[in-house]
Amino acid sequence: MTQTTKAWLKGLIVAVVSGAASVGAGIAMARTEEEYKLILSMAAFDAFKSMCAYLKQSPLPGVAEGKQA
């Protein structure tokens, strides 16, 4: 398994754990279909942010670090 694959797998695990935590925290409050959709969308975005934060700390091989977009 290459370093890039390992980094992505770890990033995905971080995303899943973070997303699950967000869903768990918000799902109890949801009452309607719209609220469920909103919670799932927010959880997906939180998961993506967590994955990015993790992968920025340990940059993917071949991708320059520290660039400000």
Next chain:
Amino acid sequence: MKLRSILAVLMLCVGAVAFAQTADKSGLAFSASSEATALSYGGEWSPATHVTESLDLIDFGKDSASHLAIEGHQVVASGAGFSSYLGGLRFTPNVSGLLSKTNIPADSLGVYFDGAIGNTLFNAKGSNFTSLVGGGVQYKLTNSLTWSSLHANLLRVGGKNAVELSTGLQFFFSK
């Protein structure tokens, strides 16, 4: 009166400051940013918040500043009654070649282009497929201060266009 209300809300948005502190091998880095966003939907302007997270995916050559990133967008337009969640790509071209013909320092200007698709959830019920195209220009005033001069996005939400404009400041410090 209406304009004053919009300006007041925009100033409140400016007050929303995000801080991040990271430690690396070379020491400590600190950054803070403040941004104001206004969104026009159905002919009405209202304040909005737009959070973007991006991760560099492909670097085009060792000496080139051009790179492609994946990104996620969260657009919350409370005034317009919807929130959008989108995923897409950001392309940042290398403009240093163009800048070398001007008086602008080569590393002081950044340009990027966004494209994303996703879903919009309306407060009043329902959801719609949404697309986003846009871009932005950033100008570095000093080594520790970047002025994000303008971000402009066009969202296609529920068969209607939404225009989004934002401006802000970013501060960087590292030691």
